[in-house]
Amino acid sequence: MNSVCCKCKSLVVNSTTCTKCKNVFHLSCLRSFKNYSLIADDVNSINSCPRCDKSSKIDLENTTITLLREQNEFLRAELDELKKSFKDSVKHILDEVEERVSMLFENLRDDLKSSITTSVRQEFDGFKPVVDTIFKTNLGSISINQTPACTPSETDKPYLPKTQLFNRRKIILLADGKGRNCVKLLNEYLSHNEYDVSSIIKPNASFEKIVADNISTVHCQDFVMIFGGDVEVSSGKILNHDIFNDLASDKFKNTKIILIG
Numbered sequence: 001m002n003s004v005c006c007k008c009k010s011l012v013v014n015s016t017t018c019t020k021c022k023n024v025f026h027l028s029c030l031r032s033f034k035n036y037s038l039i040a041d042d043v044n045s046i047n048s049c050p051r052c053d054k055s056s057k058i059d060l061e062n063t064t065i066t067l068l069r070e071q072n073e074f075l076r077a078e079l080d081e082l083k084k085s086f087k088d089s090v091k092h093i094l095d096e097v098e099e100r101v102s103m104l105f106e107n108l109r110d111d112l113k114s115s116i117t118t119s120v121r122q123e124f125d126g127f128k129p130v131v132d133t134i135f136k137t138n139l140g141s142i143s144i145n146q147t148p149a150c151t152p153s154e155t156d157k158p159y160l161p162k163t164q165l166f167n168r169r170k171i172i173l174l175a176d177g178k179g180r181n182c183v184k185l186l187n188e189y190l191s192h193n194e195y196d197v198s199s200i201i202k203p204n205a206s207f208e209k210i211v212a213d214n215i216s217t218v219h220c221q222d223f224v225m226i227f228g229g230d231v232e233v234s235s236g237k238i239l240n241h242d243i244f245n246d247l248a249s250d251k252f253k254n255t256k257i258i259l260i261g
Contacts, residue, residue: 018049175227177203
């Protein structure tokens with residue numbers, strides 16, 4: 001049977017046939033392929049030819065590519081799962097850290113507030129006997145039915161009726177940061193019906209700045225408490241006595257002054 005050589009495409013009379021794919025080759029053409037160079041002259045058929053080998057190689061490559069793709073998809077899915085798990089873990093850790101830090105700050109704030117309140121109360125307890133003595137000395141003999149200790153000529157202010165003058169005595173606290181809780185403490189120690197306590201607090205202010213406000217509503221039965229001097233003490237300065245003289249003879253001449261250093 002005449003056939004065409006699978007390699008040179010010319011007619012073949014005495015051919016070598018591949019039993020797998022039925023292609024035929026000249027013996028010389030078949031020997032030109034690397035793996036078939038030693039084929040004997042009397043071989044009329046082979047189980048696999050170069051074309052079959054090429055197809056097998058391609059099939060193997062395709063199979064390998066398919067397996068690699070499947071493996072790649074599997075690894076990609078595993079990586080996505082790891083990413084999600086890592087993000088969830090990080091978020092959980094951050095949430096827990098934030099909760100703990102918030103709790104620590106709240107505890108610190110409460111401890112600081114308690115410490116400041118205790119410190120101010122202890123300091124106030126230290127000068128409370130002095131304040132009580134001054135109040136008793138200056139107000140102990142005054143009652144609703146008595147004549148006010150000051151007169152219009154002494155105060156250079158309009159004379160107030162007894163019902164207004166003795167309604168509630170004012171206590172005005174001028175202080176730096178250490179006086180923050182003093183109004184609350186004064187209200188605890190003093191009668192609300194008898195005293196009206198207020199304050200002007202200036203943290204880290206010098207003594208001059210603490211007393212700089214113009215307070216024109218105090219009268220002879222009222223008190224101005226001045227709590228300051230820390231800035232001058234910390235910087236090694238000495239307060240000028242003229243400041244105290246000016247306060248007593250000019251600015252607060254119509255009322256009583258309590259200085260707390």
